[in-house]
Amino acid sequence: MAKKMKWHKVLDDVKDLPEGRVMSANAEHQVLCLTHFEGKISALDNRCPHQGGPLGEGSIENGLLRCPWHGWDYHPCTGLAPGYDDGVETFLTKVEDGAVFVGIEEEAPHEATISDLMAETMVNWGVTKVFGMVGHSNLGFADAMRRQEEQGKLNFYGIRHEGAASFAASAYGKLTGKPAACFAIAGPGSTNMFTGLWDAKVDRAPILALTGQVATQVIGTGNFQEVDLVKAFGAVAEFNHATQSSSKHAELMGTAIKHAILKRDVSHLTFPDEVQELPVPENASPGTPDGRMTPLQIAPPQESLDEAITLFKKSKKPAIIVGHGARFNMPAIIEFAESINAPVMTTFKAKGQIADNHPLGCGVLGRSGTPIASWFMNEADMLCVFGASFSNHTGITDHIPTIQIDFDPLALSKFHKIDVPVWGEISVTVDLLKKGLSGKTDTVDRRDEVAKRWAIWKSEKAKRLLEDQGKGVSSIAVFDAMNKLTPANAVICADVGNNAYSLGRYFETKEHTFLMSGYLGSIGFAFPAAMGAWAAVGDSRPIIAVAGDGGFCQYLAELTTAVKYKMPIKLILLNNSELGKISKEQRAGEFDVWATELHNPNFSDYANSCGALGIRVESKDDLADAMKQVIAHDGPAMLEVMTDVGLI
Structure with missing residues (x-):
């Protein structure tokens, strides 16, 4: 069945295209080169078949339309290349009431691509915020995200520098514990994201990096903007793969996001240009996280828990220090602190995880800290540290008996020996400590002392304000x-x-x-x-x-x-x-x-x-x-x- 012709107005006034001139125009997704030659308005495919040059930016010289990129000639009306058997497609034109119309066959319905499959999988896994820049080597995947956004399933934020995209996605991960994506073209667009990706990596924030890539066949040949992105991202990405035509595409996207969430790290997928617009393989369907993620509420080993409880029972003046890793568990930690009368201070990165006006809140430790926090830390006879690393910037002392609790066993005793390292999910561990210590501690209530120290510090701040x-x-x-x-x-x-x-x-x-x-x-x-x-x-x-x-x-x-x-x-x-x-x-x-x-x-x-x-x-x-x-x-x-x- 012949396709239906559809007429598109491409020029309001034929006078805007003088004799002997050319210009570009759009009719739906078809880009056209309009010509005015020997009194006739013609429409040609805008793309030169040799290097893709935009013919509408060319010129008519000696009766021929010359490609602006490499000088190939075509007849301005027929699109034929004199002396050769190639040329460019032409389209019907008509002029009505001074306006120019071009006849284009109605477009066929969109055929789902590999990019569509992977973008839908990404959304199904909960990655719905993307920061990035659209460019020549990521257009196929960008178009797939556009379709997701039109369905209300995704938000894309076009930034001005790819470094800002990765910082924004890193911050999203720190705030929510869930990954957002940053998106860039091949070469410099991708390398611009490195700083924000490293920020996410070292602060244990989940993040998904998506990069366009030049065609696979020219990688390693010195092609324009060609960088081996799998190699380049090797140091920063925990999961790092190039999408291929034969990949299990939904599975690949799901695995990348799963690594980002569970490892709290960087996942990177790159999309070679020739892969992005391939049709979806037969029987392939978008992936979901259903049945693919395990609960993470892991209890600590009983031996470690017993050692921690024993140390707490001996303590008269325990203090609690929280790091950024405890940010999603603060209600349970604060309730525990209240039950044992323990002052609570934070690392700088964990500022605000307990309010400064809480009766046990002591502010920030370290270089950006308050004298309240450092005073109570050094007055304590035992420290319990949740989700902090003991790096030199945290300001946590190493000469007081210490319990360290973290979900990551490699973070335990990372910089020096800890008296009682406890590996377990923080909220579960806090609950077990609270139950194990209920009615079994004899601690000093420090609330009045906390208030006194805050009054001293506020008096000092008032002096500095002058x-x-x-x-x-x-x-x-x-x-x-x-x-x-x-x-x-x-x-x-x-x-x-x-x-x-x-x-x-x-x-x-x-x-x-x-x-x-x-x-x-x-x-x-x-x-x-x-x-x-x-x-x-x-x-x-x-x-x-x-x-x-x-x-x-x-x-x-x-x-x-x-x-x-x-x-x-x-x-x-x-x-x-x-x-x-x-x-x-x-x-x-x-x-x-x-x-x-x-x-x-x-x-x-x-x-x-x-x-x-x-x-x-x-x-x-x-x-x-x-x-x-x-x-x-x-x-x-x-x-x-x-x-x-x-x-x-």
Whole structure:
């Protein structure tokens, strides 16, 4: 049966295509080259059959249409190549009321591709948020994701730099415990994602990296944008495979996501160009996680549990330290702490996992910490550590009898000998400890002491708040204002630098959740992470990014992404025109301060030019009103505070 012809208007006015000129036009998915030659309007396939050059960008020379890429000639009306037996397809044209129409046969229904099969499998496994950039080597898979998005099953966020995509996906994984995907083209697009992928890897956040790839036959030949991505991702990806025409495609995608979830690590799949648009193999169907995942509530060995209970029974002043690995188990841990009168402190990466106004909450340990946390740690006669690694940045002492509890046996006693290492899922282990210790402890109630120490620290902060060297607003003033004005349930994404140290030290948590680049410590994390956080929680919680001028400049173009997708992210930007943390380290190392000064734009003007709200503050007196306006704004907004690099 002959296909039905459908006419498409491709030019409103024939006068817009003068005699002897060519132009490109679209009719549904068909790209056309329109020509006006010898008084006739013609339509040819826009793609030159030799190298794919766009004929509509060419020109008519000596009566022939010349391809702009390699100079092959075609007749402007017939599409034939003089002297050769090849040419390009032509289409019917007509002019009505001065407009140009082209007749195209109705398109056949879409035939499902391998990319469709794998994208649907990805969605079935719960990966529904993708951050990335569409380009020439990932178009087939991108089109499959478009179809999933049109069905309401997936959200794709087109970013401005692939590093921001991987940071956003990393933050999503840290916040939810579930993977999001980052997506890039072959070569530089894929390598741009490495920093965010390493951030996810070292902080144990599940993440899925999807990359386009040049055709398999040219890998290793020096082809344009050709990088062996399986080799390149070998160090960062726990699961790392190239999709082939003969792969079990649904199984491959499901296995990649399963590794990301269970290993809390990076999974990478790359899609060679020739594979993406192949039809789905016969009898293949999308995969699901049904029956493919085991419950993870693993109890600890009885021997370890008994040793921990024995140590707790001996203790008069136990203290609990929680790391980022305990973030999904905090209600049970806090209830346990209350039952044994144990003060609770956190690593910096775990800031906010217990509120600072909780009667047993002691704030953050370590370099970004409070004197309250360090005091109670060193006064304790026993420590119980949940989900923390004991790296040198955590600030956890190694000279007090310690129980360490973690889901990962390799994390136990990683840096030094632990008195009682306990391997088990944290919520199960806490429940068993609570039952085993019920009515069997004799601990000192430290609540009054916690309140006393907080009063001392708040008095000290009030004194520091008065400091003014006439060189800008102090960091403590910024975070004092945030303490009063930040919504109690906000997700706060912190960057790296002095801004982060001040945040850890001065900001008092309530129901907040904090995200940061922990072990990698990558500058530039905060704003892309805020995009990932928003993708996770939507408008149900406020999203605030805290960054210095050095960090924000790394991905400042992503402000346009936030505007495009109406992400109501609020950025608190501390601008001191310096990489202040590095200057401080140079002085501490007895080096000259060098190459840390910055030349900055007016960031608030930049925000306004992007379509966000931007406000600049140069005086502490203006801080509160400006912060109120930024937080209340319906959409992305930036508060740029000109700060004193010496008052952190």
